[in-house]
């Protein structure tokens with residue numbers, strides 16, 4: 001096979017993170033050659049396609065609030081934000097808010113502290129008493145609760161595949177090349193990535209590479225002899241019909257043992273499995289018992305309208321779970337400064353993709369964070385084993 005022409009940047013993985021990085025790179029530097037390599041352009045097993053597709057401001061670390069402040073504006077005004085006409089009028093944001101509830105005094109104190117930080121960063125989080133929760137959502141049982149925190153604006157859910165499709169289409173218009181192939185190796189010399197080896201097309205020499213391989217990020221790192229504390233964790237999501245509980249304006253409720261949100265006339269719900277741990281990246285067997293045995297009893301106790309419930313659909317997706325601190329891992333790797341990571345999103349990456357793609361593009365093009373300082377989420381902390389924990393992981 002003839003030697004491949006060199007490209008400026010190879011992006012490994014073309015779902016929402018890879019597509020966002022390619023979009024921002026080609027927007028910031030027209031003429032830059034960017035190749036996005038995606039092993040499965042159907043995205044059948046990509047977290048992006050299997051996401052619950054929601055955005056919130058209620059994070060416990062300020063940097064994640066800042067990332068979502070940018071994300072909500074970008075998502076709300078997607079067409080204008082992209083700046084390129086790609087035929088996607090809107091991502092259909094449903095701004096119903098998130099409601100976190102707690103039954104402990106300690107939990108309520110933490111909620112108040114975190115809500116103050118979120119408001120200082122521009123969020124609208126309100127801490128509610130049980131009566132306040134009942135006044136707003138009379139279908140919820142609040143007798144066991146101490147407090148709740150609610151985001152009356154800038155939180156809700158949207159079209160995940162529209163976000164991905166928009167980034168891809170705009171990046172293509174701006175000159176990015178999307179190829180269907182699998183990355184099988186990295187060529188490293190003198191402490192730098194020299195090229196990316198594709199199963200079909202062979203070696204592509206490059207100036208920089210971006211790891212946007214989702215749950216398979218570790219496989220990419222191992223191609224360079226490096227490791228990363230990121231593993232696939234299975235989440236089974238249920239779509240349920242509850243004829244006695246029709247509340248299309250309901251929030252995304254995060255309760256102690258499950259979460260729930262409306263989806264048209266139905267609801268989406270999920271929980272963390274009892275024995276949560278790494279799964280095989282090819283294991284998409286649903287944990288069906290989780291609905292009857294874990295979710296439903298708690299759901300019925302919280303909202304008696306869920307007395308008659310039918311599971312109408314389910315799916316399995318994987319979180320790319322960062323075992324160190326459940327936060328994103330971003331930027332250049334200290335051992336290979338032209339390998340850039342956007343990994344470990346631990347279940348909250350979709351909403352972060354606008355800000356993270358922009359940040360990674362800034363790192364590649366300028367060597368620093370420009371618009372938003374994402375250094376709290378740097379690769380360095382992970383290599384040093386210094387956790388920067390996000391506690392609001394759903």
Ligand SMILES: Cc1cc2nc3c(=O)[nH]c(=O)nc-3n(C[C@H](O)[C@H](O)[C@H](O)COP(=O)(O)OP(=O)(O)OC[C@H]3O[C@@H](n4cnc5c(N)ncnc54)[C@H](O)[C@@H]3O)c2cc1C
Pocket residue numbers: 012013014015016017018037038039040043045046047048049050051052053054055181182183184212213214215216220235237316317318319342343345346347348349350351352
């Ligand atoms: C059930 C569930 C619910 C979620 N809910 C939310 C939510 O409400 N809000 C939110 O913000 N986030 C949510 N997330 C998380 C969010 O979906 C992810 O963080 C985000 O989609 C990650 O995008 P990604 O591009 O990094 O990874 P992925 O979407 O997994 O994409 C990685 C891509 O890399 C490709 N790839 C891997 N290895 C190679 C290789 N060697 N060569 C070429 N290509 C390769 C894969 O084929 C894949 O397409 C949820 C996730 C799940 C599973």
